[in-house]
Amino acid sequence: MERNDLTRIHNTEEEDINTKKSHILVVDDDAMNLFIAKRILSAKFEVNTVSSGKEAFSYLEENETDLILLDICMPEMDGFTFMKLIKEKPVLKEIPIICLTADNEQESEVKCFELGAVDFITKPFIDEIMFQRTSRTLELSHLQKSLQNEVEYKTRKLEKRSRQLKRMTVQVMQTLAGTIDAKDKYTNGHSVRVADYSAMIATKMNMTQEEIDNIYYIGLLHDIGKIGIPDEIINKTSKLTDEEYAIIKTHPVIGSEILEKMSELPDIMVGARWHHERYDGKGYPDKLAGADIPLVARIIGVADAYDAMSSTRSYRGILPQEVIRNEIQKCAGSQFDPEIATIMIKIIDEDTDYRFREK
Incomplete structure (x- = not known):
């Protein structure tokens, strides 16, 4: 892709970020953690909170969401189970997920990434770290979507051109065939x-x-x-x-x-x-x-x-x-x-x- 195409996409992305707030869903069974996360992120983003994986799925079925902040240690449905289930849903599986946990074990972090998480934030939350990691993840996600849209657009144009060339080729062949038969x-x-x-x-x-x-x-x-x-x-x-x-x-x-x-x-x-x-x-x-x-x-x-x-x-x-x-x-x-x-x-x-x- 040419540099001016990338610049145009990046500029468009910056305009979108500045004019439209990204939607974040925070999933955590601890009400205090939900409060803190919303306080840190609400200045720049539209933040909604739920206290269980089941509630999260109900919310996601009805609402457009750009990012999920997901607690790993929850009763009934833990974060690992949630990530496995969401990957089975075509409409939801592309939503990026940042895992939240007080568990500092590397094993948990590795498992999060294996299940498709894009980042990992430990508790207790540090305002600047949570804000910057969330912002960076959303910027990368939006840029990826823009690039994907651009690729799809270019692909459609190429496919259209290919169909046109194919029609022209067939017409030329039919003309040649008619010349032969004449x-x-x-x-x-x-x-x-x-x-x-x-x-x-x-x-x-x-x-x-x-x-x-x-x-x-x-x-x-x-x-x-x-x-x-x-x-x-x-x-x-x-x-x-x-x-x-x-x-x-x-x-x-x-x-x-x-x-x-x-x-x-x-x-x-x-x-x-x-x-x-x-x-x-x-x-x-x-x-x-x-x-x-x-x-x-x-x-x-x-x-x-x-x-x-x-x-x-x-x-x-x-x-x-x-x-x-x-x-x-x-x-x-x-x-x-x-x-x-x-x-x-x-x-x-x-x-x-x-x-x-x-x-």
């Missing part, structure tokens, strides 16, 4: 649909939301390599020649080379490079097989194939869902990861209104 009039919306189907599969696999989001982004750009393929080949309505098909098959490598420099999303090139690999090792470009194919690419491969079959192409219309289902089932274990193929079939079976189909 090269082929038959694949309009293909990249977004593949991203959607991939996210559905990932959801069925109980992945985390972050993993699902990443798979969606990777799906958006899985075909970015088609930017490097001539339009006349992509839009050719007749059968491709062997040379033309070889050119088409270069788009995964082109895509991975485009995306590998995106250090913020190091896995984004995975979907581009390996979504045409086959589970049996007969795919391209690297002839990977089984688990050697990254999971993300195996998911996108199934989603890509589903969308290809359920969309209009230059050489055919939309295939019926039952035909697509049977094809995915037939290719499980050869073209597709069998587990992912099974999940895709389940998604198809649940899609009774065929909302996935291109209209």
Whole structure:
């Protein structure tokens, strides 16, 4: 944090202390000790007193309190028990506690600190010591709260900015995906649909939301390599020649080379490079097989194939869902990861209104 931020916080804290009295609760079963503590502290602070731990909890439930001065040796509920119980209450556990006792044993002092006390004042009270220790504790507590509020404020700003950047990133990816799909009039919306189907599969696999989001982004750009393929080949309505098909098959490598420099999303090139690999090792470009194919690419491969079959192409219309289902089932274990193929079939079976189909 910069020095001017600290100065501003400190100045604000001093203004708060000067304009608003801090609230102190003194808990002691001895009426004289309560009287003395109130006399010492009332000039600067708002002081309230109670004579037992039970009364203290009743008071704290109804009143805002900045500091507790707590006697250790009390009947029924001693100070140690009180501190254990207060730490179980989320609303109260952050209130600082100074322990009060006539016991000079180091063991008691150590136990107080172990239970969360911030300071220790011995009896009989010495005015200046009690006043200074109380004042110092409150100043530190208020400064800590101010710093915490500042951190929370900065964190909220960063989170907001992060959300804005994320939205912008998604919009850029969607624009790129649209640019890719625009090269082929038959694949309009293909990249977004593949991203959607991939996210559905990932959801069925109980992945985390972050993993699902990443798979969606990777799906958006899985075909970015088609930017490097001539339009006349992509839009050719007749059968491709062997040379033309070889050119088409270069788009995964082109895509991975485009995306590998995106250090913020190091896995984004995975979907581009390996979504045409086959589970049996007969795919391209690297002839990977089984688990050697990254999971993300195996998911996108199934989603890509589903969308290809359920969309209009230059050489055919939309295939019926039952035909697509049977094809995915037939290719499980050869073209597709069998587990992912099974999940895709389940998604198809649940899609009774065929909302996935291109209209």
